[in-house]
Amino acid sequence: MAALVKAAKSEGTLNVIALPNDWANYGTIIKDFTAKYGIKVNSIAPSDSSAQEVTQIQQKKGTSLAADVLDIGNSVATASTSLFAPYKVAEWADIPVGLKQADGLYYADYGGYMSVGYNSAKFGTITSLNQLLGSKFKNAVALNGNPTEANAALNGVLMASLAEGGSLSNIGPGVNFFAKLKKAGNFNPVQATQTTIKTGATPVVFNWDYLNTATAVGQPASTWKVFIPANATLGGFYDQAINKNAPHPAAARLWEEFLYSQAAVGGQNLWLQGGARPAEQQAMTTAGTIDQTAAAALPPVTGTPVFPTEAQATAAATYLAANWAKAVS
């Protein structure tokens, strides 16, 4: 570890990509990493998608501008392993087996459950997705992006499918649900951001719970609530991977060590403070290294969580490609 820190410090810089400051506490994580190791973090294209991350490291290959580390969706990670360098962090054993690639080419970093964030001052308490079809939700309900593009949006539709009697292998009922929303005039196609939530233009948003908390959307906790349906508790994790041709290979590995550290100021607890559920949550709870306050603040989950497999996610995307625009336009 000492040798790694030394090598990383002599590189002096780390290129990260697609890490918005308000996403899973990344703003703080980057600041704390720099404060601890004195390594400058160069944050490239914060709002890029996972696919764009992979394109970036291919296009900038061999230059000092290529991203060193990636934070990407699982389907992109599994498709791009030839671009990654295997690396097992010190806490490797604490990452659940189902959440890591055996050789360490990629492994889950943090995740959460699909949720509905909403203005409770305006709508009261939401207890089921069907309520959203009611007339008081006129023009209110938005997804986080286009489900044929964004992972979070695809999972939003998949959650609706589970709640409507579909399954992980059958996203159809979810598409029907949004078609009904559209027909009722409740579907709001505007791009949901902190700003649109603040102004009230998108008062109900389907998104991962860690992006949907009152803190994440910049709303007071008293009027912004997060609802995770008991009959549709859909989980999803993002993955970390190291660029095989990273311009700063040591800094990249040190960054991973920092992200998977269970220290009070380590990636796992920092993600937790951002409302995301870190990959080592189970082990940390057992070991007592978890930030209790942050863990208690997570939105409550009552149902049994389900996680789509790669094949199920691909089937859902294929179905959406053919049916989504038709159903909601």
Next chain:
Amino acid sequence: MAAATTEAAVRPSRAGRRLPLAWIGTLPFLAYAGVFLLLPTGIVIWNAFKGNTNGWTLANIKALNTGPVRTAFTGSLELCVISSLIGAVAGAILAYAVASGSADGVIRRVYLAGSGVLAQFGGVTLAFAFLATIGPIGFLLHASWYSDFPWGIALIYCYFQIPLMVLVFLPAIDGLRVQWREATENLGGSTWHYWRYVGGPLLAPAFLGAALLLFANALSAFATIEAWEDQIAYVVPQAISTSLISEVGLANAHEGDALALGMIVLVVIVMSCYLLLQRRASRWQR
């Protein structure tokens, strides 16, 4: 007489000896067009016929004939036709009104300056301006139909289409001379006769050209509609975006190239129609 003959004989030969260097002046333009227009177009066409595993294929072109892609092209056409027609007609009327005022009056200068600014006012800024003013929770008006496709979006597009029309069409109207109007009246012609046989034919090529510009302007616009219709791909630029950035496994850059090729073909068709129309409309000018 002899001197004059010599002079007449020498002149053409002097011109012939001069090195033909005039074309050098066009070099910057040709280089610019080559790098920023021809080269990208060539790359797009080239890549549209490439497969993801480096071989050549027609699969990307065939993918253009699937339901969602046809919907995107229909959507683009609807939006462009509606917004460019409304923009062209409203802009032309406005330009005529401005032109009939004093040539260096305050109103004209205000309109020109305003149009210059508003014609460039697009993208997320424009979308948000509408959202905040007359959107679902706008402070002026609570309306939701602005997100309807294509009419709502076309209306938002008009916000930059009409000023653009004013800018590009005003010079043509300025070209109409008062004397022509007077001549028509002296010959016993009515206002209808003037517009039907003099003003109309004279302005037609300029009007069509400007409308075409508006059409192309709407065709390539992306940020405005993406901000309003973030969750559905209605038009081709949005479909291209999906093919480039999809993180759920639907990204296929070569299909994106095929979509872009489709847009190029669309522009070529519109362009050809325009040339034919213009040739016909301007026949009497020759």
